[in-house]
Amino acid sequence: MYYLLPLLTSLLFLTIGLFVFLQNIKSRANTSFFLLCITTFGWQFSWFILFAFPNVKFISPLIRFGYTFIIFLPITYYHFLVSFLEENKEKTFVFISYLLGIFFLSFLWLSDKLISGHYNFFWGYYPKASILHPFYLILLTILTVKGLNILFKALKLASDRLGHNQIKYVLMALILYIPASSDFIVNYGIEFYPLGFIFIAMSLTTIAYAIVRHQLMDIEVIIKKTLVFASLFAVAFGIFIGITLLTQEILAGGRLLGLAVSTMVIIFAVRPLETVLVNVTNKYLFQKKYDPAELIRTFSKEVLRVIDINVLVHLTVDRLSNIIKIKSCGLLLLSREKRQYELVASVGIDKNWRDISLGLDKNFVLYLDKTKSNLYIQQQEKDSLLSKSIIEETKKLKMELAVPLLMHDEMVGILVLGKKRSDEDYTREDIDVLLLLADALGVALSNAMNFEEIRQKEKLATIGTLAAGIKHDIGTPINKMSSAVQAFLIAREEGDHQKIPIYDVLSNAYDLLTRCQMTFDKVCRISAKFTEYAKPRRNAELELININESVDEALGVLDSTIQALNISIIKNIEKDLPPIMADREYMQQIFVNIIKNAAEAVEDAHRKKDEAIITITAIEQPKKNVHVQITDTGIGIPEDNLNKIFEAFYTTKPEGRGTGLGLAIVKELVERNNGRISARSKIGEGTTLTLEFPGVNNDKQG
Amino acid sequence: MTNKVKVLLIDDDFEFVNNFGWFLERRGYDVLKAGTGDYGIEVAEKEKPHIVLCDLLLIDMNGEEVLNKVKQINPDTIFIIVSAYVDEKTKARLIGLGAHSYIEKLVKFKPTEEYIRQVLKEKGKI
Numbered sequence: 001m002y003y004l005l006p007l008l009t010s011l012l013f014l015t016i017g018l019f020v021f022l023q024n025i026k027s028r029a030n031t032s033f034f035l036l037c038i039t040t041f042g043w044q045f046s047w048f049i050l051f052a053f054p055n056v057k058f059i060s061p062l063i064r065f066g067y068t069f070i071i072f073l074p075i076t077y078y079h080f081l082v083s084f085l086e087e088n089k090e091k092t093f094v095f096i097s098y099l100l101g102i103f104f105l106s107f108l109w110l111s112d113k114l115i116s117g118h119y120n121f122f123w124g125y126y127p128k129a130s131i132l133h134p135f136y137l138i139l140l141t142i143l144t145v146k147g148l149n150i151l152f153k154a155l156k157l158a159s160d161r162l163g164h165n166q167i168k169y170v171l172m173a174l175i176l177y178i179p180a181s182s183d184f185i186v187n188y189g190i191e192f193y194p195l196g197f198i199f200i201a202m203s204l205t206t207i208a209y210a211i212v213r214h215q216l217m218d219i220e221v222i223i224k225k226t227l228v229f230a231s232l233f234a235v236a237f238g239i240f241i242g243i244t245l246l247t248q249e250i251l252a253g254g255r256l257l258g259l260a261v262s263t264m265v266i267i268f269a270v271r272p273l274e275t276v277l278v279n280v281t282n283k284y285l286f287q288k289k290y291d292p293a294e295l296i297r298t299f300s301k302e303v304l305r306v307i308d309i310n311v312l313v314h315l316t317v318d319r320l321s322n323i324i325k326i327k328s329c330g331l332l333l334l335s336r337e338k339r340q341y342e343l344v345a346s347v348g349i350d351k352n353w354r355d356i357s358l359g360l361d362k363n364f365v366l367y368l369d370k371t372k373s374n375l376y377i378q379q380q381e382k383d384s385l386l387s388k389s390i391i392e393e394t395k396k397l398k399m400e401l402a403v404p405l406l407m408h409d410e411m412v413g414i415l416v417l418g419k420k421r422s423d424e425d426y427t428r429e430d431i432d433v434l435l436l437l438a439d440a441l442g443v444a445l446s447n448a449m450n451f452e453e454i455r456q457k458e459k460l461a462t463i464g465t466l467a468a469g470i471k472h473d474i475g476t477p478i479n480k481m482s483s484a485v486q487a488f489l490i491a492r493e494e495g496d497h498q499k500i501p502i503y504d505v506l507s508n509a510y511d512l513l514t515r516c517q518m519t520f521d522k523v524c525r526i527s528a529k530f531t532e533y534a535k536p537r538r539n540a541e542l543e544l545i546n547i548n549e550s551v552d553e554a555l556g557v558l559d560s561t562i563q564a565l566n567i568s569i570i571k572n573i574e575k576d577l578p579p580i581m582a583d584r585e586y587m588q589q590i591f592v593n594i595i596k597n598a599a600e601a602v603e604d605a606h607r608k609k610d611e612a613i614i615t616i617t618a619i620e621q622p623k624k625n626v627h628v629q630i631t632d633t634g635i636g637i638p639e640d641n642l643n644k645i646f647e648a649f650y651t652t653k654p655e656g657r658g659t660g661l662g663l664a665i666v667k668e669l670v671e672r673n674n675g676r677i678s679a680r681s682k683i684g685e686g687t688t689l690t691l692e693f694p695g696v697n698n699d700k701q702g
Numbered sequence: 703m704t705n706k707v708k709v710l711l712i713d714d715d716f717e718f719v720n721n722f723g724w725f726l727e728r729r730g731y732d733v734l735k736a737g738t739g740d741y742g743i744e745v746a747e748k749e750k751p752h753i754v755l756c757d758l759l760l761i762d763m764n765g766e767e768v769l770n771k772v773k774q775i776n777p778d779t780i781f782i783i784v785s786a787y788v789d790e791k792t793k794a795r796l797i798g799l800g801a802h803s804y805i806e807k808l809v810k811f812k813p814t815e816e817y818i819r820q821v822l823k824e825k826g827k828i
Binding site: 468469471472473474475476478479480482483484486487490494560563564566 | 728759785786811
């Protein structure tokens with residue numbers, strides 16, 4: 001059984017080495033890494049044969065064969081380090097090492113000065129060290145120390161994090177490889193099973209990890225399949241050889257049977273084994289991998305369609321950080337008035353810079369705005385293309401990657417991305433996908449910003465109309481009250497009160513004051529109605545709402561408008577209509593907008609008085625659902641345009657009269673209250689809007 | 703000023719009509735009062751007032767209709783709109799239809815009376 005482990009190690013090294021080599025044949029680092037893998041393979045594979053086939057005839061050449069690779073192991077390792085770190089000064093020393101290697105090699109094959117004979121240990125035969133062997137160990141030690149030295153130096157000098165990480169892992173790999181030299185002790189007759197392969201395997205894993213996570217030797221994703229395949233191959237081969245040999249040992253002449261059994265085992269084990277390996281590699285090595293298609297899909301289906309700027313920015317950072325698995329993510333939005341970028345949504349960003357805003361004069365902002373391209377701090381730092389001030393600004397913000405969000409030539413926002421949760425670096429692929437996304441996001445943000453702006457304008461226009469109504473509503477009671485007060489004062493001035501008993505005068509004054517107080521209250525109520533309407537938009541606060549009350553509140557707001565236009569309102573609301581769950585204020589706004597629209601449509605139709613009618617009907621539907629219909633006797637809407645009326649910017653009104661957002665806002669508000677809105681219309685007869693609200697389960701309400 | 707100036711007040715706010723009417727009477731006007739557009743036109747036809755002060759939003763009709771009828775009866779009648787709020791467009795339209803001017807509520811008795819007297823002088827009614 002002792003031969004299985006060297007077998008697995010050797011095969012793994014061979015596959016990884018070949019793979020790295022084939023990825024980039026021209027690269028010195030890749031080639032030398034391949035050489036290192038070959039020597040490790042040769043060493044471990046020879047030992048596998050040595051342990052597995054204890055045939056005395058072949059021991060001597062086999063040991064020499066294996067030792068050939070061992071001699072060149074530290075040399076190829078050093079060679080790899082020099083190529084990887086581009087330490088050109090060390091090239092001579094590498095050359096000398098190879099010469100020394102050949103020197104030892106000649107003694108190995110031509111004499112017994114390096115290795116003489118073998119031990120017979122419990123696991124099998126093992127080479128015996130001779131006079132020159134300690135000299136080989138000296139060379140090995142020198143190479144190891146030199147290797148560690150150049151790695152430490154390079155680590156200190158590494159300017160960018162990517163390179164720093166790569167060197168860190170190569171150094172770790174070397175340190176892990178060193179204990180494998182304990183195998184040499186066995187060469188001097190101390191009997192313990194040579195466990196070097198464990199350290200070698202660990203070292204290899206570290207290298208593989210660095211390749212996957214830190215783009216060591218420019219190798220990316222395909223390695224996953226290779227790793228799985230290599231492991232699979234190694235395990236299958238191991239099973240094959242192992243079972244064949246076992247049966248052969250146990251049953252004399254059972255070689256054929258062994259072959260058959262191992263073939264069967266492999267056939268049945270390969271598929272489940274592959275699944276396990278894929279899962280394991282996915283879990284430990286490729287955790288970072290996300291599906292760029294999923295990112296794009298989520299954004300185009302779910303995020304980019306959102307027209308509400310607030311919802312859009314929050315969805316963006318949330319989905320982005322979840323899909324590409326990053327520790328922090330923020331979105332800075334351009335505030336044209338304040339001339340700065342403000343952090344409007346963030347995930348995982350600490351309080352200290354949650355209120356951050358970046359002026360347009362910041363170097364970092366200037367850089368993004370000028371170049372119109374992404375800013376990857378690590379990469380830029382490495383190429384030292386950036387001024388120190390920019391690097392420092394971004395470091396304060398703890399951002400790794402910043403992507404400008406452009407609309408035409410304006411940078412409407414900046415996406416700032418923190419470290420990935422897996423602590424790895426952004427790849428070219430990541431950045432490409434993010435840039436693609438940024439294009440679409442820029443357009444969506446710009447649309448949402450414009451929508452918000454226009455919605456504000458529309459609101460102001462509505463407020464203008466309301467203000468007129470409110471001026472009327474307030475002016476009328478004040479004028480009434482004032483006329484009474486003025487009459488009293490003039491009567492007093494002109495001596496009228498001297499002719500009547502003082503008690504009557506006082507009583508008049510008391511009446512007047514009482515009525516003044518009532519007028520004040522009334523005026524307060526009216527102005528409160530106005531301020532309530534003008535409040536900024538917020539999330540819906542659902543409560544039990546009586547449709548009848550909402551309609552009455554809306555009619556109260558529109559009272560003067562409706563009167564001025566000479567329109568009759570027919571209210572036809574079922575008395576025991578069940579309540580709905582909705583936001584009181586929003587319901588009022590919904591009805592105000594719809595009734596105002598209806599009134600304008602009726603006005604445009606120039607109906608006679610008895611034909612200018614708006615009918616409001618509300619009925620209960622099955623499952624306590626409530627349907628409300630508002631029908632006007634306006635000009636009607638052509639069928640072709642009927643489906644457009646809820647779209648933003650669509651209007652049938654003449655220019656300057658409306659921006660076409662009224663019904664778009666209504667639709668949004670209805671949906672925020674979990675309702676639906678639809679329209680039907682007949683030219684020349686009028687339009688009916690139907691609102692549907694889900695019923696409230698009273699049982700659950702208790 | 704042997705003959706008193708006839709003023710017709712049309713407003714659905716009776717209290718205002720009564721109080722302002724009381725004040726104008728005290729200043730020597732012959733005051734006629736109406737609470738609806740219909741009745742106001744009737745009075746205008748019968749009494750031929752020199753000047754009409756009319757609210758814009760009446761219970762039964764619009765001030766604009768009253769204006770048209772009054773001008774039909776006697777184009778010389780001075781017609782002044784009294785309302786809490788009128789937008790500029792409507793104001794312009796009413797002036798175009800023959801309204802003399804527009805007074806915004808809240809109506810201050812004394813300055814309004816002075817204004818009425820001044821208008822009457824300009825028109826040669828007194």
